[in-house]
Every structure is written in structure tokens, then in C-alpha cells.
Amino acid sequence: MTTERGYTTGRARRERIIAAATALFGRVGFNSATMLEIAQVCEISRAGLAHHFPTKESLMEAVLETRDREDRERFRRNGSQGQDGIGVLRGMVDLARHNSEVGGIIALYAVLSAEAADPAHPAHDYFVRRYARIRSGTAKALRDARAAGYLAAHVDEDRAAAELTALMDGLQLQWLLDPASVDMAETVRRRIQELLVVPLDPAR
Amino acid sequence: MTTERGYTTGRARRERIIAAATALFGRVGFNSATMLEIAQVCEISRAGLAHHFPTKESLMEAVLETRDREDRERFRRNGSQGQDGIGVLRGMVDLARHNSEVGGIIALYAVLSAEAADPAHPAHDYFVRRYARIRSGTAKALRDARAAGYLAAHVDEDRAAAELTALMDGLQLQWLLDPASVDMAETVRRRIQELLVVPLDPAR
Numbered sequence: 001m002t003t004e005r006g007y008t009t010g011r012a013r014r015e016r017i018i019a020a021a022t023a024l025f026g027r028v029g030f031n032s033a034t035m036l037e038i039a040q041v042c043e044i045s046r047a048g049l050a051h052h053f054p055t056k057e058s059l060m061e062a063v064l065e066t067r068d069r070e071d072r073e074r075f076r077r078n079g080s081q082g083q084d085g086i087g088v089l090r091g092m093v094d095l096a097r098h099n100s101e102v103g104g105i106i107a108l109y110a111v112l113s114a115e116a117a118d119p120a121h122p123a124h125d126y127f128v129r130r131y132a133r134i135r136s137g138t139a140k141a142l143r144d145a146r147a148a149g150y151l152a153a154h155v156d157e158d159r160a161a162a163e164l165t166a167l168m169d170g171l172q173l174q175w176l177l178d179p180a181s182v183d184m185a186e187t188v189r190r191r192i193q194e195l196l197v198v199p200l201d202p203a204r
Numbered sequence: 205m206t207t208e209r210g211y212t213t214g215r216a217r218r219e220r221i222i223a224a225a226t227a228l229f230g231r232v233g234f235n236s237a238t239m240l241e242i243a244q245v246c247e248i249s250r251a252g253l254a255h256h257f258p259t260k261e262s263l264m265e266a267v268l269e270t271r272d273r274e275d276r277e278r279f280r281r282n283g284s285q286g287q288d289g290i291g292v293l294r295g296m297v298d299l300a301r302h303n304s305e306v307g308g309i310i311a312l313y314a315v316l317s318a319e320a321a322d323p324a325h326p327a328h329d330y331f332v333r334r335y336a337r338i339r340s341g342t343a344k345a346l347r348d349a350r351a352a353g354y355l356a357a358h359v360d361e362d363r364a365a366a367e368l369t370a371l372m373d374g375l376q377l378q379w380l381l382d383p384a385s386v387d388m389a390e391t392v393r394r395r396i397q398e399l400l401v402v403p404l405d406p407a408r
Contacts, residue, residue: 170370
């Protein structure tokens with residue numbers, strides 16, 4: 001009983017630390033965030049924080065892993081496992097909509113990915129691999145859509161994959177600076193719809 | 205003579221400081237860059253740096269002003285003053301090409317604009333205004349192109365303006381992380397060409 005409660009408390013504290021780190025990294029960046037600030041926000045000691053995450057790098061890793069797992073689940077719920085690629089494309093719109101509701105995640109990726117362009121940044125390799133994976137996953141979805149007869153004739157799958165990925169990121173930046181200036185999900189939905197000869201969303 | 209030489213030396217030093225700050229802000233961000241580091245790169249004392257730029261904020265302002273002036277000149281050379289909007293659109297492709305050759309500028313904007321999403325960041329207002337200006341300038345160019353009979357019927361000027369702006373930024377991020385992964389200028393050129401019923405570049 002005590003052990004179980006201890007485990008639950010530990011997990012809850014871990015999740016609170018990850019949430020605080022997500023917010024701080026998204027606001028000031030990995031480079032200038034400090035473990036002391038994160039400990040203070042969580043109202044724990046620096047040693048208490050080190051018990052869960054010995055280094056700032058290990059904490060960032062946990063933050064990114066948490067986001068990746070949640071994103072994968074979101075894509076799966078949108079039918080990304082299907083054979084025609086439409087579930088993946090629908091997942092992109094759903095992700096844009098979700099992210100514009102939660103905010104902090106967009107700030108996190110925007111700041112970390114820009115910092116990570118520096119090869120010395122601890123998340124450099126992570127982001128290089130992440131973008132390669134997003135582009136190839138999107139290109140595969142577009143090829144699957146082509147095989148199903150859903151893709152417009154003029155679309156080049158690889159170019160459109162890089163373009164859609166860029167569109168998501170660029171809209172996020174405009175939204176971060178001024179949320180009223182763009183409708184991320186609707187802009188992404190319309191652009192994806194332009195690439196298709198079938199409705200992206202069956203409800204529309 | 206002495207005065208003129210003194211002026212020239214002072215201007216050269218100022219330019220060297222701005223170049224060093226551009227590189228450092230682009231690598232580690234405004235938040236974690238220090239004036240001491242910039243002074244060291246320029247091989248001047250901290251006091252010598254303060255003579256030109258009393259604060260890190262004033263130095264960032266000079267960096268951004270320098271870039272803005274150079275960008276305006278580039279657009280003008282591409283015919284942005286013309287009545288049909290094509291010069292502005294051509295300027296976007298030229299800017300993407302130029303930036304992919306110089307590198308540091310892209311890193312600078314990527315890192316600073318993401319950090320500046322925080323309302324407390326000293327460049328927050330600058331970037332909010334910058335994006336509003338880029339979107340409205342691009343939308344105006346597209347409306348001018350429409351008036352000249354150059355724009356495809358299906359294009360919504362305001363939406364396409366936000367989309368092209370986002371495309372530029374998103375491609376820059378992919379390029380920063382892995383320069384071989386995208387051809388920024390060509391991707392932007394093709395996308396703009398899709399919006400037009402006339403050739404964007406008369407030479408092609």
C-alpha cells in the first residue's frame with residue numbers, strides 16, 4: 001500500500017516536473033533554462049529534482065519522449081494505420097487543432113528546434129531525425145493516397161511532404177507571436193484538401 | 205584625415221560587432237548569449253563593446269535593423285516597387301536563395317523569432333509587427349497580381365500570404381537542421397508559380 005502510494009506520488013511528481021520543463025523550455029529555451037528554476041516551479045529541492053532527472057539533458061529527453069508518445073497516439077486515433085494514407089493527413093489537421101488549444105507544446109518545439117540547429121545542442125540529432133521521419137512519413141501517406149486514387153495528378157509526394165511539414169511549423173510561429181493572426185488547423189486542412197481529389201474529412 | 209580614419213575604423217568595428225552578434229544570437233539565442241562572449245569574439249574589451257552598444261537589447265536592435273535594410277534593398281532590386289506584385293513574389297524566391305547561401309541569417313531569425321513568442325522578450329513587439337507586415341505586404345502583392353490578371357482564380361490572397369510566409373519559415377527550419385534535406389528557393393518558387401497563370405521568372 002505504502003509502496004503503491006509512493007509509486008503514484010513519484011509518478012505524479014515526475015509528470016509535474018515534465019509539465020514545468022515543457023513550459024520553461026518553450027518560454028526561454030533549453031540553453032537558458034536552469035534546473036534550479038524548474039525545481040522552484042515544482043516546489044521541490046534541487047536534489048529532489050536530481051532524483052528524477054540527474055541532468056537538464058535527461059529532462060529534455062523525457063519532455064520530448066512524452067510529446068512523441070502523445071502525438072503517435074493522436075495519429076493512431078485518426079486512423080494512421082490505414083492503407084490509404086488519409087488517416088495520417090487527417091492526423092496532421094487534428095494535431096494542428098489540438099496544439100492551438102494547448103499552446104505550450106508549440107512554443108516548446110519552436111524554440112528547441114531552432115536552438116537545435118546548432119550541432120552542439122543536445123537535441124540536434126533528435127530534431128534532424130525527427131524531421132527526416134516526419135517528411136518520409138508524410139511522403140509515404142501521400143504515396144498511399146496516390147495508390148488509392150485519392151491524390152491529385154500534379155502532386156509530387158516528396159516535395160509536398162517537405163512543404164506540408166514546413167507549413168505546419170511556419171504557421172505555428174505566426175500563431176505563437178499572434179494567435180489571432182492565423183487559423184492553423186483550417187489553413188493546413190485546406191492545403192491538404194487541395195492535394196486530394198476526395199474529401200479529407202468525411203463529415204464535411 | 206585622422207577624424208575620417210577614426211570614423212571608418214569605428215564603423216568597421218561596429219559592423220564586425222553586428223556580424224559577431226548575428227552569429228552568436230543565431231547559435232545560442234538572445235537569452236543565453238552574453239555581451240562578454242561577443243566582446244571576446246571581436247577581440248575588444250567589454251567597455252569597448254559598451255561604447256558602441258550599451259546593452260544587449262540595443263545590439264539586437266542594430267542586428268535586426270541591418271537585416272531589414274538589406275532585405276528591403278533586395279526586394280527593391282527584384283522590382284518590388286512595380287505595380288503588378290510580381291517583383292515582391294520574385295523577391296521572396298531571391299531571398300530564400302540568398303539566405304541559403306549565407307546561412308547565419310536564417311539561424312538568427314529562427315532562434316530569435318521563436319524566443320520572441322514570449323511577451324517578455326525584448327524583440328516580441330518587433331516580431332509581431334514584422335509578421336503582420338510580411339503577411340500584409342505579400343497579400344498586397346497577390347492582389348496587385350490579381351488586378352494585372354496574373355493570379356490563378358482559386359487563390360485567396362490573405363490565406364496564400366500567411367501560407368507562403370509559413371512555408372518560407374518552415375523550410376528554413378528544415379534547412380538549418382539538414383541543409384541537404386530541402387531546396388528552399390526552388391520549393392518556394394514552385395509554390396508561388398502554382399498561384400500564378402504567368403511565368404514568375406521571365407528567364408525560365
